[in-house]
Amino acid sequence: xxxxxxxxxxxxxxxxxxxxxxxxxxxxxxxxxxxxxxxxxxxxxxxxxxxxxxxxxxxxxxxxxxxxxxxxxxxxxxxxxxxxxxxxxxxxxxxxxxxxxxxxxxxxxxxxxxxxxxxxxxxxxxxxxxxxxxxxxxxxxxxxxxxxxxxxxxxxxxxxxxxxxxxxxxxxxxxxxxxxxxxxxxxxxxxxxxxxxxxxxxxxxxxxxxxxxxxxxxxxxxxxxxxxxxxxxxxxxxxxxxxxxxxxxxxxxxxxxxxxxxxxxxxxxxxxxxxxxxxxxxxxxxxxxxxxxxxxxxxxxxxxxxxxxxxxxxxxxxxxxxxxxxxxxxxxxxxxxxxxxxxxxxxxxxxxxxxxxxxxxxxxxxxxxxxxxxxxxxxxxxxxxxxxxxxxxxxxxxxxxxxxxxxxxxxxxxxxxxxxxxxxxxxxxxxxxxxxxxxxxxxxxxxxxxxxxxxxxxxxxxxxxxxxxxxxxxxxxxxxxxxxxxxxxxxxxxxxxxxxxxxxxxxxxxxxxxxxxxxxxxxxxxxxxxxxxxxxxxxxxxxxxxxxx
Amino acid sequence: xxxxxxxxxxxxxxxxxxxxxxxxxxxxxxxxxxxxxxxxxxxxxxxxxxxxxxxxxxxxxxxxxxxxxxxxxxxxxxxxxxxxxxxxxxxxxxxxxxxxxxxxxxxxxxxxxxxxxxxxxxxxxxxxxxxxxxxxxxxxxxxxxxxxxxxxxxxxxxxxxxxxxxxxxxxxxxxxxxxxxxxxxxxxxxxxxxxxxxxxxxxxxxxxxxxxxxxxxxxx
Numbered sequence: 001x002x003x004x005x006x007x008x009x010x011x012x013x014x015x016x017x018x019x020x021x022x023x024x025x026x027x028x029x030x031x032x033x034x035x036x037x038x039x040x041x042x043x044x045x046x047x048x049x050x051x052x053x054x055x056x057x058x059x060x061x062x063x064x065x066x067x068x069x070x071x072x073x074x075x076x077x078x079x080x081x082x083x084x085x086x087x088x089x090x091x092x093x094x095x096x097x098x099x100x101x102x103x104x105x106x107x108x109x110x111x112x113x114x115x116x117x118x119x120x121x122x123x124x125x126x127x128x129x130x131x132x133x134x135x136x137x138x139x140x141x142x143x144x145x146x147x148x149x150x151x152x153x154x155x156x157x158x159x160x161x162x163x164x165x166x167x168x169x170x171x172x173x174x175x176x177x178x179x180x181x182x183x184x185x186x187x188x189x190x191x192x193x194x195x196x197x198x199x200x201x202x203x204x205x206x207x208x209x210x211x212x213x214x215x216x217x218x219x220x221x222x223x224x225x226x227x228x229x230x231x232x233x234x235x236x237x238x239x240x241x242x243x244x245x246x247x248x249x250x251x252x253x254x255x256x257x258x259x260x261x262x263x264x265x266x267x268x269x270x271x272x273x274x275x276x277x278x279x280x281x282x283x284x285x286x287x288x289x290x291x292x293x294x295x296x297x298x299x300x301x302x303x304x305x306x307x308x309x310x311x312x313x314x315x316x317x318x319x320x321x322x323x324x325x326x327x328x329x330x331x332x333x334x335x336x337x338x339x340x341x342x343x344x345x346x347x348x349x350x351x352x353x354x355x356x357x358x359x360x361x362x363x364x365x366x367x368x369x370x371x372x373x374x375x376x377x378x379x380x381x382x383x384x385x386x387x388x389x390x391x392x393x394x395x396x397x398x399x400x401x402x403x404x405x406x407x408x409x410x411x412x413x414x415x416x417x418x419x420x421x422x423x424x425x426x427x428x429x430x431x432x433x434x435x436x437x438x439x440x441x442x443x444x445x446x447x448x449x450x451x452x453x454x455x456x457x458x459x460x461x462x463x464x465x466x467x468x469x470x471x472x473x474x475x476x477x478x479x480x481x482x483x484x485x486x487x488x489x490x491x492x493x494x495x496x497x498x499x500x501x502x503x504x505x506x507x508x509x510x511x512x513x514x515x516x517x518x519x520x521x522x523x524x525x526x527x528x529x530x531x532x533x534x535x536x537x538x539x540x541x542x543x544x545x546x547x548x549x
Numbered sequence: 550x551x552x553x554x555x556x557x558x559x560x561x562x563x564x565x566x567x568x569x570x571x572x573x574x575x576x577x578x579x580x581x582x583x584x585x586x587x588x589x590x591x592x593x594x595x596x597x598x599x600x601x602x603x604x605x606x607x608x609x610x611x612x613x614x615x616x617x618x619x620x621x622x623x624x625x626x627x628x629x630x631x632x633x634x635x636x637x638x639x640x641x642x643x644x645x646x647x648x649x650x651x652x653x654x655x656x657x658x659x660x661x662x663x664x665x666x667x668x669x670x671x672x673x674x675x676x677x678x679x680x681x682x683x684x685x686x687x688x689x690x691x692x693x694x695x696x697x698x699x700x701x702x703x704x705x706x707x708x709x710x711x712x713x714x715x716x717x718x719x720x721x722x723x724x725x726x727x728x729x730x731x732x733x734x735x736x737x738x739x740x741x742x743x744x745x746x747x748x749x750x751x752x753x754x755x756x757x758x759x760x761x762x763x764x765x766x767x768x769x
Binding site: 169172173175179180182184196274279281282283284285387474 | 577637639648698
């Protein structure tokens with residue numbers, strides 16, 4: 001009887017984790033069935049859609065260039081920090097820097113560096129001159145988009161390199177390289193980068209899948225004519241006439257094909273780079289790129305400053321911005337905050353509630369998934385668990401939306417929590433897997449020798465030692481939920497407003513000061529989560545490091 | 550000729566006054582002593598690497614040229630560790646190419662690969678040329694590691710328990726082969742070892758424990 005109950009509960013637990021981890025595939029597969037009968041005329045209309053090929057090319061270019069740029073910069077930063085005393089500081093700051101939402105970084109760049117941006121105003125202001133209007137980043141362009149995404153992805157790749165670095169004997173490789181007559185920088189590129197690149201495939205795919213289907217950032221800072229592909233596809237997906245639905249179906253297939261092209265490009269890039277690096281290794285020649293490495297020693301200072309500058313800019317705009325799109329420092333007031341507070345309360349509460357529940361559930365299901373694998377003594381490959389961040393969001397949410405409509409689901413927060421769950425799960429898995437797997441099992445062995453039963457060891461030893469990592473995973477999952485735009489909008493049909501959906505809606509208009517206010521609130525929530533997590537982590541016993549010894 | 554003079558390893562409450570060392574071409578010095586006494590630290594200092602937890606001072610000269618202020622990559626000192634760390638993304642042949650000096654006679658990829666192949670053929674390992682390090686046995690890895698270190702034409706070779714990971718039978722074979730090879734190449738070498746019984750008769754021997762001495766905190 002006890003065995004049957006145990007088997008049943010194990011099966012139920014596997015079912016839960018499989019459902020949450022597999023929900024993205026369900027979405028993508030459901031999206032592959034047309035919701036309307038397709039005709040050749042629909043296909044022809046799709047192919048002839050004005051600007052389609054340019055839109056696809058621009059999206060592919062952005063999705064390829066921005067993550068690769070971030071990967072290279074992150075590697076140069078990593079090589080400058082890894083064996084310096086600054087590494088500890090960088091590792092500590094990485095998670096909060098990572099939590100700054102994409103949208104905040106994107107709009108922050110525009111507020112700071114576009115023509116009329118605060119940086120230029122301040123610079124020219126020093127000489128008592130107005131900044132020239134033609135100077136600076138374009139508010140909406142491919143360059144701005146690539147710059148914003150790559151800047152935002154650098155901390156993500158640093159996190160990945162930090163994890164990879166724990167498994168590779170980098171210090172010994174560098175020592176060997178130097179003993180054989182190569183400089184440290186050349187050794188980093190010729191000896192460490194090939195392994196790091198091969199192990200970054202999944203991370204590259206995640207960043208590319210995100211970039212190719214990101215909607216909020218594409219909408220607000222991507223080019224207008226033609227729009228980026230994600231914007232086109234979203235418009236088709238949310239229009240309900242026959243042609244738009246047919247286009248949404250075909251567009252979805254094209255998006256998946258684009259992802260396939262990006263996967264092929266990841267392998268092609270890796271092949272070409274490894275061939276080039278092997279050539280240099282065989283010839284014993286240093287790389288020209290190594291000259292630039294030293295510059296990246298300032299990255300942490302730069303990125304921290306940029307984050308503070310972005311938040312300060314939002315704050316200044318929310319206090320002193322006017323409807324003419326200028327900022328008046330002499331007229332600072334809380335008037336806008338008082339006026340908007342009435343409108344912001346509900347979205348704020350919705351955001352916090354959805355993020356709290358989906359993040360706690362995400363972390364709990366991650367623990368369940370890890371524990372089930374531990375009991376089977378076999379951990380499945382990461383890509384099965386990280387499907388939510390490896391597949392394009394627009395495709396999976398499109399399928400979910402079809403299922404949601406066909407089930408006549410209501411537009412309530414519960415559905416949105418369910419739609420956020422695969423993402424909070426995937427990110428908590430990314431953070432927790434390492435500490436969970438590498439936790440020294442001797443701690444449990446010792447407690448077993450004291451007579452503690454399996455679940456007592458699990459609860460009183462394993463979980464206690466993992467608490468700091470659990471808190472980081474929770475803060476990360478919370479931040480991910482706060483920044484979700486597509487699932488919130490498409491599953492909630494716009495009826496469940498969150499800070500992010502409101503921020504995008506406001507930012508689509510011209511009210512720069514109100515946008516700044518919403519962006520500040522959106523950025524503050526993840527920071528608060530990380531702040532709470534770090535305070536709690538300091539107060540409790542056990543440490544992330546303990547998991548690694 | 551490698552000379553090490555006035556060398557002192559200082560920790561918080563102990564120090565070692567290393568006797569002056571002079572090592573001619575082809576000679577071997579074996580460093581022994583209990584774990585944690587500073588054998589590997591001394592090797593890392595000789596190599597030019599940053600040494601943690603202790604302070605090492607002294608002068609190193611090679612053929613009357615001081616190495617004291619040179620970086621690791623400028624010293625022409627080779628290093629062979631317990632795990633030889635062949636680079637996993639390069640084939641055995643390309644690992645050796647990586648170590649070949651940048652000289653005119655090996656200026657093309659073809660010439661460098663031919664040279665690497667010839668070095669492997671010298672030790673009857675030509676058939677491993679296109680394999681990756683993960684496909685080699687422990688003994689093969691050690692031999693390729695030594696050939697790679699020698700391909701770089703070091704003026705001194707430092708070895709940190711290079712054969713400790715091998716099984717006793719292979720260890721004996723590879724150790725004899727390697728020390729003969731070093732002697733025939735005329736490269737002076739310093740080897741850290743725990744195995745006092747395996748010290749070759751013609752090698753110099755330095756037991757650091759004999760020079761170890763405790764002192765009160767703060768005094769030097």
